Amino acid sequence: MASGHVSLQFLGATGTVTGSRFLVGADRVRLLVDCGMFQGERSLRRRNWVPFPVPVTGLDAVVVTHSHLDHVGWLPRLVRQGFAGPVYCSTWTAQVAPIVLRDAAHLQEEDARYASRRGYSRHPDPQPLFDSADAEKAIGLLRPVPYHHEQAVAPGVAVCLTPAGHILGSSIARVTVGARSLGFSGDLGRDDHPLLTGPEPAPGVDAMVVESTYGNRLHPPRDLERLAAPIRRALARGGVVVIPAFAIDRTEVLLMALRELMTAGRLPPVPVFVDSPMALAALQVYRQAVRDGAPEIRPEIRTRSTDPFDPGELRLASTAEESARLNEPRSPCILVSASGMATGGRVVHHLAHLAPEPRNLILLPGFQVAGTRGRALLDGARTLKMYGGYVPVRAEVVGVDDLSAHADAGGLLAWLKTAPAPPRTCYVVHGEPPASAALAERIDRELGWCAVTPRDGERVLV
The missing domain is CATH 3.40.50.10890 (Rossmann fold)
Structure with a gap:
């Protein structure tokens, strides 16, 4: 049973919009929320090759908020390093994530072969980050959880997923560890998404982790x-x-x-x-x-x-x-x-x-x-x-931004306002530095919450 101090460590999506990975710890329990790939600048992509900072065999479980590559795409690499525990996700994410993981593995293998054949890699024998066998093992670990269901994921730890309105299966995750609770927005959708219903209200938690992809921007009214x-x-x-x-x-x-x-x-x-x-x-x-x-x-x-x-x-x-x-x-x-x-x-x-x-x-x-x-x-x-x-x-x-599936700064603030009570701290992640800083400033000024843009690798108590 988890008790005592609960910690949260930021292992990605700080100072960048990719590589979402958040480690929740308490006593001997370790839960990873999201397991995304880094994308973009070469310095970020190289981080995909860095071993996970804690022994993966010590992870009890993984929870993924949705099936975009920057939230789920590093799972096969985690498996390659020895992880074999359950991966909890929504019902539709369990249908979509296998498509993403198989495609990612195929592209990794194809790019490695092409680089070897054309000779433009710096390495004499280019290798994929992970292969199709790793992807299939990761897919075999997926455990679908219905929305609004309190799912035990480790001793003393439970997660409840609710719709985030970003893509099919996208979820807001509420993680309860003993008497403490943490909320993860994942990627939030828009109320005017043409296909999906909007995100459900923010949960009441001790610590909130919110994305900020468009944290310093407002979408214009939809105009095709x-x-x-x-x-x-x-x-x-x-x-x-x-x-x-x-x-x-x-x-x-x-x-x-x-x-x-x-x-x-x-x-x-x-x-x-x-x-x-x-x-x-x-x-x-x-x-x-x-x-x-x-x-x-x-x-x-x-x-x-x-x-x-x-x-x-x-x-x-x-x-x-x-x-x-x-x-x-x-x-x-x-x-x-x-x-x-x-x-x-x-x-x-x-x-x-x-x-x-x-x-x-x-x-x-x-x-x-x-x-x-x-x-x-x-x-x-x-x-x-x-x-x-x-x-x-x-x-x-x-x-053209009209088709963006991300909530803008106004949408993120409006969603946070739906929380039944303010969190002790709101951590602003998953954004380029100006976007994250702007959203944190607005959360502080307009909501009166303690808002922080965490450093990469930073560990805090909840």
């Missing part, structure tokens, strides 16, 4: 014309629209927006290709959630008789051969491919072929982490490095 206008321009000049999109949720929301625009005649009815094995697998899960009437899906979507994800000429590129043909489309079209920040996946091949052509458009529909190709494009890069060489960027580049 910001999406439609650049697409119309590109199609009118005979170009191809390349959209690097996260395979989970962003692709589905994007398809819904394109359907709305084409149905209303605001975009011409051109073919829309989805070229990402992970996105295609996720699309099946999202369609199943709609068919099953999952409570997370908005009621007006659940009651539709038509496929909400088909703009009219939806075409799914399943094979590598179909993907390769999309590098040289014969007519104007829209090409949606992962990854969302162009760090890997099929979209990198498409950018290599299509970025040099001025009539094309590269549309970036969401947050781009510093150090990624997506961020470089947003910042005006005229060349992109990929596969050991450089490619010129002559295509038009446009960023």
Whole structure:
């Protein structure tokens, strides 16, 4: 039975929006909340190779808030280091996370083989961070937990998950350790998400850990014309629209927006290709959630008789051969491919072929982490490095935040206000330093809470 002091250690997502890992400890109990990969700058990516700072065999369990790579993607590496305990998550995360982990392992293996074949790695025998066997072992550890159910996860430790409205299966986690409690926002969604219901209220806890991806920004009111206008321009000049999109949720929301625009005649009815094995697998899960009437899906979507994800000429590129043909489309079209920040996946091949052509458009529909190709494009890069060489960027580049699935600064503050009582301390994480600092300052000024941006590796008592 856990008793005495309860500690919280920040092992990622401090000073950056990736690598979420939070270690909760009490007596001999150790619980890891989220197990994400670091993405972006090389210095961050190198941290994925650093061994876990405590013996992984001493971890009782892992809780993951949702299935994005920066929250779940390091699980196979944890398994490779010897972890074999349960991984608790929501019911739909247990359906989506295997897609993400298998794809991540495939990309790790593929990149290692490609680097070896092309000789652009600094290592004579490039190795993947983890492989498919590690991913399958991690998938075998997933333990789905229904929302609002108090689940014992270790002696004296329980977790309760509630919907976060960010992606299908995303959760807010309340961890109870003896008489102490901790809340983890995970990634919070928006109340106006077109597919999912909004996040449920914040729990009353002693310590709150809240994300701050958009902690210093406000989303403009949703206006699909910001999406439609650049697409119309590109199609009118005979170009191809390349959209690097996260395979989970962003692709589905994007398809819904394109359907709305084409149905209303605001975009011409051109073919829309989805070229990402992970996105295609996720699309099946999202369609199943709609068919099953999952409570997370908005009621007006659940009651539709038509496929909400088909703009009219939806075409799914399943094979590598179909993907390769999309590098040289014969007519104007829209090409949606992962990854969302162009760090890997099929979209990198498409950018290599299509970025040099001025009539094309590269549309970036969401947050781009510093150090990624997506961020470089947003910042005006005229060349992109990929596969050991450089490619010129002559295509038009446009960023659109309307499809972001993250709550903005106002949404984060509004969510925190729903807590039944203030926490002793609110820890602001998962944001670039200016965003985290701005949100912490607003929490202090507007809510009167003790708000802190923790240091990497810092350990505090709850």
